[in-house]
Amino acid sequence: MGALIQxxxxxxxxPMLSSQIAVARSGILGTVREASVSVCHDYHGMSVLRRMLGIGFENATITA
Incomplete structure (x- = not known):
């Protein structure tokens, strides 16, 4: 045991997701409070959604 995991x-x-995240975070759309992602799933989808919403590791309500 004792192995480090990254x-x-x-x-x-x-590129497409990076651009969408930049627009969502720029303020052009106002305060983004909801987002939908269909290009990736599971952990990957949640990671993208958290970046779009700018919430990091804060608590969030998820519906699917």
């Missing part, structure tokens, strides 16, 4: 997430770096 987790990396890359979906937010894809």
């Amino acid at each position: 987790v990396a997430e890359q979906y937010h770096l894809e």
Whole structure:
């Protein structure tokens, strides 16, 4: 035991998602309180949604 584990997430770096996240975070749309992602699933989808909403690791309500 004692092994170190590192987790990396890359979906937010894809050009289309990166652009969408930038627009959502720019303020052009006002305060973004809701988002929907269909390009990725599970942990990856949640990672992208959290970035779009700018919530990091804060508590969030998720409906699916």
